[in-house]
Amino acid sequence: MKIAVCEFxxxxxxxxxxxxxxxxxxxxxxxxxxxxxxxxxxxxxxGGMLDTLESSGVQVIPACRMWANAAGxxxxxxxxxxxxxxxxxxxxxxxLDGVCVSLHGATQSTASDDVCGDLLEAIRRTVxxxxxxxxxxxxxxxxxxxxxxxxxxFCGYHTYPHVDFYETGCRxxxxxxxxxxxxxxxxxxxRTVVPMIVPASAxxxxxxxxxxxxxxxxxxxxxxxxxxxxxFQMQPWLDVPVGGSxxxxxxxxxxxxxxxxxxxxxxxxxxxxxxxLKSVEEIIRIAEKNNTGKPTVxxxxxxxxxxxxxxxSAFVLEKxxxxxxxVRAAIVLSDLPAAKRAFQIGVGNCxxxxxxxxxxxxMSDPVTVKACVRSLHDGVYTQEGPAKRGxxxxxxxxxxxxxxxxxxxxxxxxxxxxxxxxxxxxxxEPTLYQLVAVKACTSFRVGYEPIAREIIEADTPGAASANxxxxxxxxxxxxxxxxxxxxxxxxxxxVILR
Numbered sequence: 001m002k003i004a005v006c007e008f009x010x011x012x013x014x015x016x017x018x019x020x021x022x023x024x025x026x027x028x029x030x031x032x033x034x035x036x037x038x039x040x041x042x043x044x045x046x047g048g049m050l051d052t053l054e055s056s057g058v059q060v061i062p063a064c065r066m067w068a069n070a071a072g073x074x075x076x077x078x079x080x081x082x083x084x085x086x087x088x089x090x091x092x093x094x095x096l097d098g099v100c101v102s103l104h105g106a107t108q109s110t111a112s113d114d115v116c117g118d119l120l121e122a123i124r125r126t127v128x129x130x131x132x133x134x135x136x137x138x139x140x141x142x143x144x145x146x147x148x149x150x151x152x153x154f155c156g157y158h159t160y161p162h163v164d165f166y167e168t169g170c171r172x173x174x175x176x177x178x179x180x181x182x183x184x185x186x187x188x189x190x191r192t193v194v195p196m197i198v199p200a201s202a203x204x205x206x207x208x209x210x211x212x213x214x215x216x217x218x219x220x221x222x223x224x225x226x227x228x229x230x231x232f233q234m235q236p237w238l239d240v241p242v243g244g245s246x247x248x249x250x251x252x253x254x255x256x257x258x259x260x261x262x263x264x265x266x267x268x269x270x271x272x273x274x275x276x277l278k279s280v281e282e283i284i285r286i287a288e289k290n291n292t293g294k295p296t297v298x299x300x301x302x303x304x305x306x307x308x309x310x311x312x313s314a315f316v317l318e319k320x321x322x323x324x325x326x327v328r329a330a331i332v333l334s335d336l337p338a339a340k341r342a343f344q345i346g347v348g349n350c351x352x353x354x355x356x357x358x359x360x361x362x363m364s365d366p367v368t369v370k371a372c373v374r375s376l377h378d379g380v381y382t383q384e385g386p387a388k389r390g391x392x393x394x395x396x397x398x399x400x401x402x403x404x405x406x407x408x409x410x411x412x413x414x415x416x417x418x419x420x421x422x423x424x425x426x427x428x429e430p431t432l433y434q435l436v437a438v439k440a441c442t443s444f445r446v447g448y449e450p451i452a453r454e455i456i457e458a459d460t461p462g463a464a465s466a467n468x469x470x471x472x473x474x475x476x477x478x479x480x481x482x483x484x485x486x487x488x489x490x491x492x493x494x495v496i497l498r
């Protein structure tokens with residue numbers, strides 16, 4: 001039995017004007033052939049696929065892998081280059097019994113609104129109709145009809161903050177194997193769509209109504225009513241003409257009742273899946289009174305690089321300056337020009353810096369401050385996790401500036417914004433500050449909740465705003481929630497996949 005493995009991963013934020021280039025993919029490594037086998041094992045969906053297939057004794061055909069951080073739409077040339085490498089590799093390995101592919105599921109390019117559908121369609125044309133295709137996807141994937149037509153299985157993360165990358169890859173590979181090995185009872189996938197999007201921060205699987213929905217789905221698997229399930233909360237900053245949240249179930253019985261059940265429950269909690277935002281000024285005043293030894297965490301999710309925003313907003317710094325606040329604060333943002341200026345000035349020296357809006361000047365404004373250079377770094381640090389524990393990030397030139405009581409990390413690539421080591425590896429211990437601004441949606445909670453006095457979501461500008469009505473959607477239909485109210489009548493009948 002021969003099964004090919006490949007990966008193309010990027011989460012697109014349609015409101016970020018900076019597209020993902022080949023350089024953004026090169027940061028994380030461009031792997032081909034045996035490089036996948038030598039470097040792909042680890043706590044990722046790709047690693048889960050490889051381990052599951054290898055332990056089953058099948059012949060693994062390593063193709064190619066490209067992974068980039070969330071950003072604006074991918075340059076079309078990057079997608080075409082990936083296919084130019086992938087398709088000949090698959091063709092040379094024919095006939096293939098299966099293909100396991102790691103995708104994000106919410107990827108847009110400068111030429112296409114459905115990159116993942118395009119990739120699966122191209123793979124299907126190459127390998128033929130009899131080959132089983134199984135894909136792992138992010139919980140925030142937009143599972144389209146084109147994707148549905150060209151793959152048998154879709155497995156999404158069950159956690160947010162995401163900590164089950166590896167397990168999701170294992171699930172996809174196991175379903176592929178089960179379909180190939182069990183000819184009498186064939187696993188069947190059922191999909192339905194709920195016409196809604198909600199703020200990503202509301203898709204918390206630790207506590208709350210969405211967590212309860214995921215636990216319910218898991219109970220159906222434990223009771224053997226389902227083999228697998230996924231609840232896809234479509235990435236809410238993806239401006240595409242066809243979209244929505246999706247329920248995908250897998251069972252040996254094509255009865256769609258469990259997909260309908262999960263869809264109705266998701267619809268019922270839509271009003272609860274909203275963010276409670278406070279103004280930055282209000283959060284700063286709260287933090288000024290915080291002398292507990294635990295920081296007040298200001299969540300600047302609108303500028304989260306994990307959500308595809310540019311990470312270059314100095315809005316929180318601007319408010320601290322305007323209020324002349326004495327709060328002891330720590331913030332971080334992408335600003336390569338400011339980092340380069342710090343290297344020119346040197347450690348211990350002070351100067352005037354223009355900070356912010358270095359990448360996307362449409363979402364925020366630069367702030368002029370007098371700051372001293374506290375330290376300079378190469379930007380290499382290792383995440384402590386638990387998500388992506390051990391991942392080595394390369395931020396590029398990085399500097400720590402001090403303006404009054406505010407410590408500011410300025411860097412080139414803002415990677416791992418929710419990981420505590422982003423601050424700690426640059427000499428900033430979060431527990432020593434009254435206020436810590438984190439540019440992440442939910443990923444940070446696993447690390448920060450044990451050390452935080454409180455976590456407060458801020459109403460800040462950015463391409464990943466939790467206030468979806470504020471964003472300039474142009475393609476997304478307005479006939480679904482939250483742009484208009486919806487009812488169960490608008491949930492289409494489930495469709496049985498291949």
